[in-house]
Amino acid sequence: MHNNLKFFANSVIAGRMTRREFMGRAAALGLTAAAANTLMSKAAYAAGPQKGGTIKVGVQGGGASDSLDPALAANSTMLQILRMWGEPLLELADEGGLVGKVAESYSSTPDAKTWSFKIRSGITFSNGKPVTAEDVLATLERHSGEDTKSGALGLLRGIKNMKAEDGVFVLELDQANADLPYLMADYHLIIQPNGGKDDPTAAIGSGPYVLKSADTGVRFVFEKNPNHWDSSLGHAETIELIVINDDTARVAALQSGQVDMINRVPPRTAGLIARAPNIEVRSKSGPGHYVFIAHCDTTPFDNNDVRMALKYGINRQEMVDKILFGYGSVGNDTPINAAYPLFTELEQRTYDPDKAKFHMKKSGFDGSILLRTSDNSFPGAPDAAALFQQSSAAAGINLEIKREPNDGYWSEVWNAKPFCTSYWGGRPTQDQMFSTAYLSTADWNDTRFKNEKFDQLLVAARAELDETKRKQMYADMSLIVHNEGGLICPMFNDFVDATSDRVMGWGGGTSGYELMNFYAPMRMWVAA
Amino acid sequence: MGSALKLVAQRVALGLLLLLLVSGLIFIGTQLLPGDVAQSILGQSATPEALANMRRDLGLNEPALTRYLSWLFNALQGDLGTALTNGQDIADSISGRMKNTLFLAFWAAIIAVPLAIFLGLLAVRYRDRWPDKMISAVTLASISIPEFLIGYVIMYVVGVKLRWFPSVAMINDGMSLGEKLSSIAMPVMVLTLVVLAHMMRMTRAAILNVMQSAYIETAELKGLNRFQVIFRHAFPNSVAPIVNVVMLNLAYLVVGVVVIEVVFTYPGMGQYLVDHVAKRDVPVVQACGLLFAAVYIGLNMVADIVSILSNPRLRHPK
DSSP states (O other), rough: HHHHHHHHHHHHHHHHHHHHHHHHHHTTTTTTTHHHHHHHHHHHHOOOOOOOOOOEESSSSTTTTTOOOOGGSSSSHHHHHHHHOOOSEEEEESSSSSSESSSEEEEEESSSSSSEEETTTTOBBBBBBBBHHHHHHHOOOOOOTTTTTOTGGGTTTEEEEEEEETTEEEESSOOTTTTHHHHHTOOTTOOGGGSSSSSSSOOOOSEEEEEEEEEETEEEEEEEOOOOTTTOOSSSSSSEEOOOSSSHHHHHHHHHHSSSSSOOOHHHHHHHHSSSEEEEEEEEEOOOEEEEEEEETTTTTTTTHHHHHHHHOOOOOHHHHTSSSSEEEESSSSOOOTSTTTOOOOOOOOHHHHHHHHHHHHHHHOOEEOOOOOOTTTTTHHHHHHHHHHHHHHOOOEEEEEOOSSTTHHHTTTTSSSSSEEEEESSHHHHHHHHHTTTTTTTTTOOOOOOHHHHHHHHHHHOOOOHHHHHHHHHHHHHHHHHHOOOEEEEOEEEEEEEETTTOOOOOOOSSHHHHHHHHHHHHHOOO | OHHHHHHHHHHHHHHHHHHHHHHHHHHHHHHHHHOOOHHHHHGGOOOOOHHHHHHHHHTTTTHHHHHHHHHHHHHHHOOOOOOOOOBBBBHHHHHHHHHHHHHHHHHHHHHHHHHHHHHHHHHTTTSSSSSHHHHHHHHHHHHHHHHHHHHHHHIIIIIIIISSOOSSOOOEEEEEEHHHHHHHHHHHHHHHHHHHHHHHHHHHHHHHHTTTTTTHHHHHHHHHHHHHHIIIIHHHHTHHHHHHHHHHHHHHHHHHHHHHHHHHHHOOOHHHOOOOOOHTTTHHHHHHHHHHHHHHHHHHHHHHHHHHHTOHHHHHHO
């Protein structure tokens, strides 16, 4: 029987038999539909990627006001688009570490202050011009220069000098940074002809696809770039990207077969959607986390006992169950989890009303605490705030919830008011995460966390090339935030996507963002 | 007829003045919103330098009044400018979106208006009998349910289960008319359900009002059948209020369907406006606001003129 089935499955792949026929014959052989499906997927996998066809992607996040300039990309739709037509110097590899894109290889001087990137030879932009080290230099200049409006500027401080010579791009830093290559994988830093200084929105790059038509905030059509250097990317001939911001509409579009994959499946309904036979829900853990942030320099949060009381007063598991519906993991009051390469596990803090009560009493504070929240600070934030209110009430802490409007939350409340709900998307390395939000002088130090020892460790770790020692330093830093920070982190959220059985080849892309770090449309193929 | 022309001229002048006031109000409104366009674009990745550079390049450092006057000066010359957020030409973007919005509104109106009036006439014909009660019940139920819910239900049944029409109402220039119509079938259904009740109830009420008149009795005594009486004698005399409510609903179909656009991912004006309000893109908000106001004012003017022309007493004032 097995051999028969295998033969049938391969016939489907080879196009000699339809899928429906195969399912019928499999059923005749006494196989359940699910088992037959799995078997066929395996055969299709073994046959390897199929070329041609159209993949349609339904993405959340885009709007009519989006700009095609990589420097201004700030939502998941624009990020997906950048991945299609452009490439950065380096990209996150599937199982940690980095892989070369525009740069073939990279190296540094032993002091980690001077970094050289060898540009891949023979690759071209979609306008036919070769990609040169000068283009890379111009790109980096545009993102880090005086007049820049780039969202990547925060990453590109402390550059002393940049130059391009003989197909190599060289970057000199003021201070050592062992993680610099990771910064080059940032999605804003797409290499453009002359750095995009002439026309930043031209969408000309060296990516696996070429942008054919763009209706901003609505629909984007890409065609395969026949000259792309990497044959493992770009199986479909055409990729159509449709912006569907409404959750229900996005899921319906997948269910009715109008799109083949979607991102951001609402966790609340993911379980129901997964029941459909032709749909697979794909979740992957990541560095993103939902947080309650308290300013360490404002009363009552300037007293560490109040912060500790709040940390013991939150029920993390309950939040994972009721807010994430299981699509996530518990947090531990540090922004770092197993998604980071040099992660060390700390002892898990759990819900303990007695300890919360003890710390609250010790602090001498007994007023009520105002917690601000809004729907867009993270999905389910007002519900999470209510859960927090309940669990801390059991410890005698009086949380008062104030619902703020979505509009203007990021400019008026986050990083401005002393206690609120928020989220972080995470960063590829611990150094980046800590430098972005926990260094005393960071722009987005949204917990006003100022700790001298922490700052010293952060700078020292950057220059430390011995991995064991660095790992220990990061563990120490995590512990400082865990015990003294203003961050209350109840949960890490998974990325939840879904695909239909019209496309195959899901797998890999375990680092970075959703949809296989947005490489799914390029790495997957249309099933025969 | 001269007085009618004068009336139109007066109304147009008044409309233009209203538009000017509206532009001022929209500008003040956008200034009251928290945050500015630079902050909205950069969001969580805003650094002070990038914010300052962006504000300088977009001219946000000028005083608000200067920005408004320079916008007004250009707009009066027909130049709506470019979007602050992505530099696209506003007139270009709007014309594409407006075309889509009018396309949807046109087909919804083509179905909804005659249907509503016909149902209204039918309800009068069978007044207080079961057809009247059923029509009222169904249309009132459909107007009472939030439109997004009707949208989701229709999407689930027609789009996902039956697969008759696509659940994403995406249209583009490469599609034939047939494909476009199939694409907008579901939003048209929902919009029809939403606007039906209002127009149908008004038709019914207006006709019932004149049905009490003496000349209706005369018509009946002449031996005309009931439907003829309604259609030939009662309907022409109740045109004014019906046109009024039809125009209001047409205006709604053009300017008020953002929820339906979001649910069905339809690339119309409403979605375009909301995206730019969220980003504080003032020139775009101004342009859309003015266009919407113009549609509203224009359609209301049409309603006024029709009701005056249809009424001999107003047509020939003493």
